Amino acid sequence: MSETGPARGSRSRRKPLERPAPLRQVVTDEIADMIITGELQPGEHLVEQELAAQLGVSRQPVREALQRLHSEGWVDLRPGLGAFVHTPTAEEADQLLATRTLLEAESARLAAANATPAQVEQLRELQAAGEAAVAADDDAGMVAANAALHAQIMTMSGNKVLTELIALVDSRVRWYYRPIARSRGREAWDEHRELIEVIAGGNAKKAGDLMRKHTERTRKTYHAARPAQNAPDGRADGLETA
Missing domain, CATH: 1.10.10.10 (Winged helix-like DNA-binding domain superfamily/Winged helix DNA-binding domain)
Incomplete structure (x- = not known):
């Protein structure tokens, strides 16, 4: 073990x-x-x-x-x-998170083009749940809220094939995201809030660009955190596994 x-x-x-x-x-x-x-x-x-x-x-x-x-x-x-x-390798993680960036940037672009007021309100409710989890220092709550918010944006894209493709990598993303949820913390949810307002405003290009930057920051944070994840006690520099 x-x-x-x-x-x-x-x-x-x-x-x-x-x-x-x-x-x-x-x-x-x-x-x-x-x-x-x-x-x-x-x-x-x-x-x-x-x-x-x-x-x-x-x-x-x-x-x-x-x-x-x-x-x-x-x-x-x-x-x-x-x-x-299985112990994920740096190459596996990089390939998966890079693929996620491509797919989710497109889903955000389409979501902004197709968003209804009711769907935007759902995003805001998920945002509130994520911020509450950050305030409570609840790693599991952060991961769940993050996955739900990204899933809602996928649904809003209206592209079923794109949604299916993203769903294929979703569980892996949650696995990789869990150890860095706390280190991403407030920053990730500030990025979500900005993205939601751009989607609500219908700016498709900017929504895609923001999602690309957001997911790339997560990818970079994951790679920066790998030494901490591989430490003998699973802790380093304030990062701990949930």
């Missing part, structure tokens, strides 16, 4: 999973969420029996889930050793 990861014995048993969807998919989504939120740390050994007990399922859907997560890049399978949470 990674030295930065929580002790397995300290984790509470989760409530049994609901089963309207195929169980293997539910288990896959749950383990991915545990990785995104930091409950499972990069490099941590994933033991089928322990995960099955924690999720209240048999080992078979856990095994299937780990195979699926391996194919999607969340988990590394090492012959003779087992499954481990």
Whole structure:
């Protein structure tokens, strides 16, 4: 297990999973969420029996889930050793966050061209939720509000293909954003506020430019924070994993 990861014995048993969807998919989504939120740390050994007990399922859907997560890049399978949470490389992160910049800049441009007053009001409500999370020093709340605000802008773009493409990278973005949510903090939400007003004013070009700058700042912050994320205790210069 990674030295930065929580002790397995300290984790509470989760409530049994609901089963309207195929169980293997539910288990896959749950383990991915545990990785995104930091409950499972990069490099941590994933033991089928322990995960099955924690999720209240048999080992078979856990095994299937780990195979699926391996194919999607969340988990590394090492012959003779087992499954481990993938540790993103700097190159992987750079490629993903650069792609996100291209897609989200276009979504902001289209959102400004198509925005309705009701949609803008929803953005302002999400902005308020994010600012409240910053004030409360709530990392999880910041990540959730940030994801919701960006998702709303995607929806406002009106381009379903673009929205689907952004959704493909969204979970990875949340995973990478979590450790830097606090360091981005107020600055990120000041940028959001400016972007919302530009979208409300219908200035498509400026909205695209602002989103490009905003996502590029996040990318640069992520790379600057990597030494802190890789420190033995997971903390450095005031940055800590959630």
